[in-house]
Amino acid sequence: xxxxxxxxxxxxxxxxxxxxxxxxxxxxxxxxxxxxxxxxxxxxxxxxxxxxxxxxxxxxxxxxxxxxxxxxxxxxxxxxxxxxxxxxxxxxxxxxxxxxxxxxxxxxxxxxxxxxxxxxxxxxxxxxxxxxxxxxxxxxxxxxxxxxxxxxxxxxxxxxxxxxxxxxxxxxxxx
Amino acid sequence: xxxxxxxxxxxxxxxxxxxxxxxxxxxxxxxxxxxxxxxxxxxxxxxxxxxxxxxxxxxxxxxxxxxxxxxxxxxxxxxxxxxxxxxxxxxxxxxxxxxxxxxxxxxxxxxxxxxxxxxxxxxxxxxxxxxxxxxxxxxxxxxxxxxxxxxxxxxxxxxxxxxxxxxxxxxxxxx
DNA sequence: TATTGTTATACTCTATAACTATA
DNA sequence: TATAGTTATAGAGTATAACAATA
Numbered sequence: 430x431x432x433x434x435x436x437x438x439x440x441x442x443x444x445x446x447x448x449x450x451x452x453x454x455x456x457x458x459x460x461x462x463x464x465x466x467x468x469x470x471x472x473x474x475x476x477x478x479x480x481x482x483x484x485x486x487x488x489x490x491x492x493x494x495x496x497x498x499x500x501x502x503x504x505x506x507x508x509x510x511x512x513x514x515x516x517x518x519x520x521x522x523x524x525x526x527x528x529x530x531x532x533x534x535x536x537x538x539x540x541x542x543x544x545x546x547x548x549x550x551x552x553x554x555x556x557x558x559x560x561x562x563x564x565x566x567x568x569x570x571x572x573x574x575x576x577x578x579x580x581x582x583x584x585x586x587x588x589x590x591x592x593x594x595x596x597x598x599x600x601x602x603x604x
Numbered sequence: 605x606x607x608x609x610x611x612x613x614x615x616x617x618x619x620x621x622x623x624x625x626x627x628x629x630x631x632x633x634x635x636x637x638x639x640x641x642x643x644x645x646x647x648x649x650x651x652x653x654x655x656x657x658x659x660x661x662x663x664x665x666x667x668x669x670x671x672x673x674x675x676x677x678x679x680x681x682x683x684x685x686x687x688x689x690x691x692x693x694x695x696x697x698x699x700x701x702x703x704x705x706x707x708x709x710x711x712x713x714x715x716x717x718x719x720x721x722x723x724x725x726x727x728x729x730x731x732x733x734x735x736x737x738x739x740x741x742x743x744x745x746x747x748x749x750x751x752x753x754x755x756x757x758x759x760x761x762x763x764x765x766x767x768x769x770x771x772x773x774x775x776x777x778x779x
Numbered sequence: 780t781a782t783t784g785t786t787a788t789a790c791t792c793t794a795t796a797a798c799t800a801t802a
Numbered sequence: 803t804a805t806a807g808t809t810a811t812a813g814a815g816t817a818t819a820a821c822a823a824t825a
Contacts, residue, residue: 441684443682443684451670452667453666453731454666457738461753465757488635488638491629492624492629495624495625495626500783502784508618509618509642511817512783513785513818537823538824538825539782539784540783559634563631563634565766566633570762576748576751577755580745580749580752581633584643584644584748585643588643588741589643591650676806688807688809690807712801712802713802713807714801
């Protein structure tokens with residue numbers, strides 16, 4: 430019968446559609462940021478396709494590799510995740526053979542996270558690929574590169590400062 | 605009995621944890637972008653709290669307002685969404701009273717999207733709040749602002765170009 | 780009493796697949 | 803035969819709530 434499957438539709442590209450008026454969006458910093466992040470996200474996947482690792486999981490791997498014995502909770506904190514999210518993330522890393530849970534010295538409740546030997550070997554190559562990918566981007570950006578990097582760091586700082594500035598002291602607001 | 609609920613944990617902040625070595629992450633453009641986007645996302649919610657609208661839904665509203673009669677599919681395309689995602693998004697906008705589906709002239713299959721009168725009124729205020737929010741950010745960024753904006757636009761372009769460059773012509777690759 | 784991690788559950792976002800009614 | 807939208811479903815990702823073990 431040759432069943433017709435529908436369009437495969439490789440979505441996610443978010444590119445400007447000709448003939449559509451974007452109004453104030455084009456001028457907004459936040460929208461520019463989203464567009465850039467969207468594009469970079471897809472681009473990262475291309476660079477890391479061989480390892481099947483998302484940007485977030487890559488960050489987790491780097492954190493564990495640079496901080497052997499890192500607690501699960503601290504990993505979550507560094508990545509803006511809830512405890513339960515850090516658990517899921519760690520589960521995935523262990524099931525995939527990247528990392529292991531060891532006993533944490535000094536606290537029987539906690540785990541210390543460590544890369545496996547395989548994980549270390551794989552991460553070395555993955556890091557090289559990501560670094561190369563980043564270099565290619567910076568090269569393509571030319572003169573814009575350094576200013577962009579500086580601006581982003583500053584933006585993260587500024588926006589965080591605004592969010593965390595205790596306007597009315599964020600004591601579990603009831604209203 | 606005064607049941608103890610666990611920590612409310614206002615998560616998502618992703619701020620640098622003292623004592624943790626971030627290794628190469630601090631130097632990566634992609635990671636800086638993620639940090640900035642994370643901070644800005646939370647900050648946007650603060651600015652738009654009154655309307656309960658996410659950055660994405662805000663973008664959809666602006667697109668519909670500037671392109672009355674916009675097709676559902678085109679909206680999705682502009683936002684990098686699958687057809688089914690555009691449907692969910694539109695459903696939400698209509699249920700919340702922001703927008704309506706009208707018949708599209710010339711094609712009985714399609715919808716033309718329009719803001720409701722209420723939607724227009726609300727969006728005017730929301731847009732003003734978002735614009736003000738953006739201005740505050742730019743002011744806080746000072747000299748970095750314009751360069752950052754330019755760099756982001758360029759980055760979106762560069763990363764998209766790399767992704768969409770037909771390396772082997774993306775004709776439904778089988779292998 | 781507070782913290783670390785766990786379990787169970789639910790909600791959001793977004794994709795795939797198959798269907799309809801047009802074109 | 804292709805397109806616009808729909809339905810049903812599934813998979814990430816991440817949250818809340820309640821619990822056990824330990825501090």
